[in-house]
Amino acid sequence: MTSTIRTGNGAANTAAIKQLFSRYKIMALLIAIAIIWAFFSWKTEGGFVTPRNLSNLLRQMSVTGILACGMVLVIIAGEIDLSVGSLLGLLGGVAAILNVTHNLPLPLNLFLVLTLGLLLGLFNGYLTAYMRIPSFIVGLGGMLAFRGVLLGITGGLTIAPVSSDLVYLGQGYLPASFGVALVIVLFVLALALTWRQRANRARHALPVPPLWRDAIKVALIGAVLLAFVRTLNSYDGIPVPVLLLLALLGLFSYVTTQTVFGRRIYSVGSNMEATRLSGVNVQSVKLWVFGIMGVMCALAGLVNTARLAAGSPSSGSMGELDAIAACFIGGTSMRGGSGTIYGALIGALVMASLDNGMSMLDVGTYWQMIVKGSILMLAVWVDVSTRSGR
Template identity: 95%
Template structure:
């Protein structure tokens, strides 16, 4: 009996380790299944270039929020105010555009500064005033929504200028899209080679050359399919281009900078990090500041995509952002997570939203499915990390 229990325990442990190691691969398989199902149910309508372009545009708002939220969760905190803050900043952008006719660069700068200031305010309350981030976010959710209703009078602010609309509805010229893919492929090649050289220099194990070559070729194939699909419609949407830029920027910050390593350290063991001389409060302050800037960008894109500032914008946006992070492998305990994982999680959520909308599934069912997936993602995180 003891030997059977031992074998069962070893098998369970191996399954957990296997799932943890290949979680992103499992997510990609899940996306493939979701797309295949909706393609079947819509008789191919789901995977048309037009719908995929629309899907990626819809995903961009959640993806931008997820870029900031993943840092907050890795640092061991949570922010429930992001949906309301997105709506408020998007409403401010619409008012400055429609009512005051501010030039687009000034409008963008002011909205981003407002987002940074409000994010730092949330961070100050959490890090320095020691108010739990859950309470700060909950209070912000109510307060920011109230301010939005106040400044808009509960009315939709429209129509916004064509310059602002371009941020949410514009496309990159097809020639530039092809050039972008070539640049990204060369960048992947250079980074892969640089990683091999660094591992050799530090006497670390190096993968077989063919494995890195296959990886680069797969990346090239995905990039080529990506741009060909979108170019067959109207080109790469501007919000998707922004999301790709944020993916590169935040991936670099989290993996190649001291600040990024400190975020993981704070989330893993805050007390040990503090005793090692790191200003933990400052790290948390700036993580919330970055979250505020991401809310500003998401608010701008959302307003531009709708061509209007709505008092209901951003409702339940915090659920989608948090769910995207957890689905993408970010640990609810902090100290673990990736930007690309969060964006894959955002793609899962957007795919479900888009597919269920095409099938005319009731709103209540959509909420039930998304809530269930969030609980499933957290359960997977807990079960794969238990006993470590």
């Protein structure tokens, strides 16, 4: 009898822990980032948290973060894309060739590369949605084919040097005054959105949180924004790739939460057959999700080429692992139908922090791969364990 009661209490405690972790997963990730930063700061005697290194860290994170913005939509829709690393390398190589060999002006270069990324993404989506080839196989084939095309067009050689205007996309910094203006704009936006949320809840007769709670939330957002900009301005300013990532965060968060297309992505991943029977063109949704992924690969390829000031035939290698891991770490479910853009970017920050910190400590490449692979498996295990029994 006693053992039965203990077993019941243990199951109840486990369920409570799972529910608590699921509800505050993002908070747990932020605490994990704080622990990672504290550990590397201790081991590097403060070198990890200097403004210069944090600026480099965020710039390094931008490539994985851009890929994660597209990958999270693909996974929410119940699919996977293993070709993103090779596609990033191919599109970055095309950008370098157009810049170095053909001397195309930057706007035309950007247009052509982004268009090519969209077309290749739509091609992957067509094979998956309309030809009914499993996305895993489409991605695996693309991983090999795109890398082969990249090696072919570059001859296996690095294409360099790219022009200074292209380099600015990956290495440039914004003036300090722009950073201050950005803080003001984002703080006012957070204030307006919080007030709008309170008004909407009151209009629909839903419980409205105490005013002091929302005031503390907005104050914390303002403090984080101010610390973020002051830290980066104390070095050279906000890196251009970081600004691009912030813009994508806002855009994709709006699409996934405020548009019909965004709701359909979640619906397709949650229950594709029910969504189809309700009149939604499931194939079209999946087609355009892969198209968006192709555009994100193009943006990431441009930023990566600009950051390296060259197009390398090895660019994007293992990029798909970082992007997928960032999504899973950030709370995106491998089953589809669940995930957030900001969660994926926090996951990308976790991966970039580990890469940066282990590189500063001169940890062997094989250990870095072991750690990243283990974290990916841990993230999936957490997803499975916290959702089991639902």
